[in-house]
Amino acid sequence: MTAPAAVGLGDIAAQIAAIQSTIASLSARAAVATTAGSTTGVASSAAAFGAQYSSALASTTSSGPTAGTGSVTGDAVVADAKKYLGVPYVWGAESMSGIDCSGLVQATYKDLGISLPRVAADQAHEGTAVPSLAQAQPGDLLTFGDPAYHIAIYLGNNQLIESPEPGKTVHITDVYQTPTSIRRIVPAGPAAAPATTQVGGLSAAALTSAGLTPSVAAFAPQFAAAEAQYRLPAGMLAAVAQQESGGNPSAVSPAGAQGLMQLMPATAAGAGVNAFDPGQSIEAAAKILSGNLHRFNGSVPLALAAYNAGAGAVAQYGGIPPYTETQNYVRRIVAMMEAGG
Template identity: 55%
Template sequence: MSVGVGGVLSRISELRGQLGLKPLETDPTTTGTVTTKPGVSGDNSFASMLAGATDNPAATTAGGGTSGNDVVAAAKKYLGTPYVFGSTDPGKGLDCSGLVQRTYGDLGIQLPRNSWQQAKAGQPVASMADAKPGDILAFDAPVDHVGIYLGNNQMIAAPKPGDHVKIQKVYETPTHIRRVVTDSADSAAVAAQNMASVRPAALSGSGSLAGVPYGDLFAKAGAKYGISPKLLAAVAKVESGYNPNAVSKVGARGLMQLMPTTAKGLGVGNAFDPEQAIFGGAKLLAHNLREFKSLPLALAAYNAGGGAVKKYGGIPPFAETQAYVPKVQKALAALGG
């Protein structure tokens, strides 16, 4: 089966990654143009190769009630999206690993970019007999393709150049099956294990959250409710500019701009107290992510209310909310989220 130039370049990138060499990445401004990844030094020392071979690379698992069926529902939103090598923007197209990363990202779960890295995320599943909806299926050695299992020997994937995101049979036995979310009672334990082993700096308020006001509180609240500390920080940045005493013209208060009735329902006695506000905001965002199974919709619900999102079947047509969602996403990207 011919995969074209894009497929060849993808395979080269995967092979280099497996060997611990500096990866090839697509230039984000020119689809199909291959460059070395900016900021990667080309250090091929044993230490760097060993770091690249560790399990659970750069994967933050949301937990917090997210299930495999939630992953499937999030993936199905992209059915029909054209395959575009190197793209993670569904407005332009998605490649196989871009689809997987974007799907989990919509649920607040951060996965690495490349398919060979995604084949190490989460926890291993022994065989297809044990696979569940939402599991990541990876193919070939070295890995050069990934999809999301739907059940009944079907998966959703972005197969190849000239094709599109679609549902297809699992055409061969995967070389790796990985479970990033679980429906069982130990989901919180799995999430804690992944987060502790992969991003201790972020959880302690240092590293990527160094210099961010209230970074330790964002980390603690994120760990408690199973969502990204960076997401909480991004919301606070947009809502109040990290001002714990902020009051909006409609009466929203504090760092996370909670309305008095909302704060009360969340158990927040004093919305001007940074710790109470952040934990209240984290609780609300975690609820929104579980309910709407989409980061943009969860943010829209945070701004306009869940009722408005349900009424309009998506981001409500309010100018404020339409502007709010991309603002938070931009702030999250600026934090490296």
């Protein structure tokens, strides 16, 4: 038997880049075919994360960054990337169900109106070169390998955010090796403040048009007021109520959770609220979700996972816990939030 020829790391990286490029090209064609003849609304309530569920592959043929890079800051890139914390690594994917390293980069910049190629090997040639990590600024791209087989977003203070490999989730870590190259996509220095996620204010009509039931939409004013007070993304509380109780203020789950927002008795007691009072239930849920967002760096998926499974479970697993119920819970609520834009 003839011994197989040795394959170097460079050969493997090149083969991976070629495969990724082919898949991205095929996916782009499928996305165009799927969306032909459809109409798509502009997400306002979930602008910062609604695009996570959109098909962004049709723009993969771009030869460079496009659209308003001058109005986007590196800090805005970092803030948007953090919304993907806890999303599991899935090769070739770029949604809240799963995302790979170059998908994280493309989705983050697309959320901010900047089009980048799909694969790391191509992203490594975008923007302008930065000489060393000492000159890097938040939002710069760190690439590894030539051609690049991995890519991450620099956060500053020698930290990066990445979607590393199968079995892991999007996370923040120290820069663990010297990047092969560093690319700057957004200009250095001060820029106009980026758009922020809309907080509070979805009407009953907007909620019902997104598929939420009239019984949930009936509480639209209370949801909007609490979202504005606690700086929650618009539509978040309504989507949670839809998933938790279907809009029934008298609901009691088999586990004993109560009311519109399905508070456990101990939770309601600790918050000093009556779980069966819709206004008090909404107020308590808003406080919990606001606390979760603060604890998990503004990540909507992790805040929702913590509401369902507990903040301790999210911290233990370093992301969305591997519970089917919780993963479906997060996926459904984020999808409802996107639809309510």
